Amino acid sequence: MEASLLAQLLNAIGSGGIRIVDLTQPLETGTPIIQLPPDFGASKPFRLEEISRYDSRGPAWYWNNFSCGEHTGTHFDAPIHWVTGKDYSQNATDTIAAERFIAPACVIDVSRQVAKDPDFLLTVQQVESWEKQHGRIEAGSWVLMHTGWSKRKSASDFLNIGEDGAHVPGPHPDLVPFLAKERDVVGWGSEGVGTDAGQAFRFNPPFPCHSGMHGSNKFGLASLTNLDKLPPKGAVLIAAPLKIVGGSGSPCRVLALVQGRA
Ligand code: 23J
Ligand code: MN
Numbered sequence: 001m002e003a004s005l006l007a008q009l010l011n012a013i014g015s016g017g018i019r020i021v022d023l024t025q026p027l028e029t030g031t032p033i034i035q036l037p038p039d040f041g042a043s044k045p046f047r048l049e050e051i052s053r054y055d056s057r058g059p060a061w062y063w064n065n066f067s068c069g070e071h072t073g074t075h076f077d078a079p080i081h082w083v084t085g086k087d088y089s090q091n092a093t094d095t096i097a098a099e100r101f102i103a104p105a106c107v108i109d110v111s112r113q114v115a116k117d118p119d120f121l122l123t124v125q126q127v128e129s130w131e132k133q134h135g136r137i138e139a140g141s142w143v144l145m146h147t148g149w150s151k152r153k154s155a156s157d158f159l160n161i162g163e164d165g166a167h168v169p170g171p172h173p174d175l176v177p178f179l180a181k182e183r184d185v186v187g188w189g190s191e192g193v194g195t196d197a198g199q200a201f202r203f204n205p206p207f208p209c210h211s212g213m214h215g216s217n218k219f220g221l222a223s224l225t226n227l228d229k230l231p232p233k234g235a236v237l238i239a240a241p242l243k244i245v246g247g248s249g250s251p252c253r254v255l256a257l258v259q260g261r262a
Pocket of ligand 1: 034036071077081194207210
């Protein structure tokens with residue numbers, strides 16, 4: 001008898017015919033967090049506080065309290081995160097339909113351009129030329145910008161903040177409505193600390209990726225890594241935030257399923 005679809009999937013994962021690529025950064029005290037100008041509220045860094053470790057506080061068990069902002073490390077942005085997405089009905093971490101947490105990914109490699117220009121912005125024209133090579137971005141896909149930025153290991157290199165703000169690549173303001181409306185993507189993912197470019201506070205509109213994606217009920221993924229291990233098309237992402245009631249996002253484990261051996 002033919003194996004069930006789920007048994008086929010598990011067999012493929014067990015035999016290496018489908019690989020799991022972890023797109024998640026380690027979450028620790030030193031995990032870089034976004035720095036907004038001081039007149040805005042600030043997100044707290046990740047913190048771990050030991051409750052007990054097989055000791056007088058708990059002889060047989062080890063556990064911790066942890067705390068952090070919702071938008072810490074590799075994390076998910078829900079539509080309710082931005083004012084433009086505040087009125088959608090299933091726009092928060094607890095109300096988004098769970099089916100939307102599993103979706104295919106298109107990976108656009110711009111690491112060569114970003115190595116020369118940390119303020120690189122991906123344009124509609126560049127995405128259209130990617131589509132000529134790899135096929136059209138299908139509705140419901142993630143678009144992941146592979147910049148190589150996750151190779152920047154120190155917080156200062158990763159955040160790359162100058163006197164005039166952060167210098168981190170992102171989508172061009174015109175690309176966001178193109179992807180959200182003309183391609184109907186599920187969301188945008190980046191290797192930077194947030195989904196927008198470092199200079200996006202100056203753009204029109206400000207933070208166009210947050211504004212435009214969430215304004216179209218789309219998601220964001222930030223601080224991704226290992227995008228160099230994904231094919232341009234064909235990977236399937238599992239990216240689910242914690243079910244925080246009314247949450248605007250959360251750290252999450254982002255896994256990619258990739259067909260074929262490494
Ligand atoms: C709040 C304000 C601006 C930005 C952000 C959050 C993020 O990048 C985020 O993590 O969502 S740019
Ligand atoms: Mn965020």
